[in-house]
Amino acid sequence: MQRVYFDNAATTPISEEVINAMLPILRGQYGNPSSIHAEGRSVRAAVEAARKAVAQSIGAGTGEIFFTSGGTESNNMAIKCSVRDLGVQRIISSPTEHHCGTHAIETVEKVNGVEVVWLPVDAVGRPDYQALESALADSGGKKTLVTLMHANNEIGTMIDLGKVSGLCRQYGALFHSDTVQTVGHFPINVQETPLNFMSGAAHKFHGPKGVGFIYISPETPIKPFIDGGAQERNMRGGTRTCTASWACQSPRTRHQRNERTRGAHLRCPQLFERKTFRNF
């Protein structure tokens, strides 16, 4: 019996293209990217090329992308650092966010006294936009962060990123989106759809586990979440996982290829699986 893998929302297999791109670095480019000798410089060049590719794929500047250990770290960083560094006193979110989002919010509620508004969701788990607008209008002068995932990892429901971004701009709130399920599969452009923070994870678009990125808008600079050396332009201590960062590149190419199938998967997972199964 041939097995069919239907759990791409949990993780995707690493593609041949990514394995082939990683192999030369794994085999021969062992330098520390922070070292100034040739071995270090060649690895640093690969990491910076990957950063540029990720930045270009979402319309961001290269200096606005920071590699992390994945979606969990990026979400924690956006939520906790915006409270610590940007004076956020109020967070609007949804109970259907990934646990790394809801638990980070519960932490800042407990530790920092942040007020939290959990939006009601409809029958398909979409947050109520009317309730979002009312909550934004009713901020009581508190600096507010809206954090809502682009697509839900369990049920595939997507939010209208443009609409939420527009509402946040209108009411002067910051906006973070967990785009872990969509970046690399759906076109996202931070010039057209402004966000303050955006989280991605390579293992959801055929890259390795344990690497991801955070986009940080230059409007809302934050301080490091992980203290240490000067890596990631002083924003994240720790020797970089270079091959993995390298494998993070070119989500745009992948989204062009996967847009149709992945779109179907997210918009209607059951139908997609039934169809895929029939064609198999």
Ligand SMILES: Cc1ncc(COP(=O)(O)O)c(C=O)c1O
């Ligand atoms: C929507 C969403 N956010 C965050 C995460 C966490 O990402 P990572 O596993 O890279 O830490 C996941 C992974 O399951 C996810 O699906």
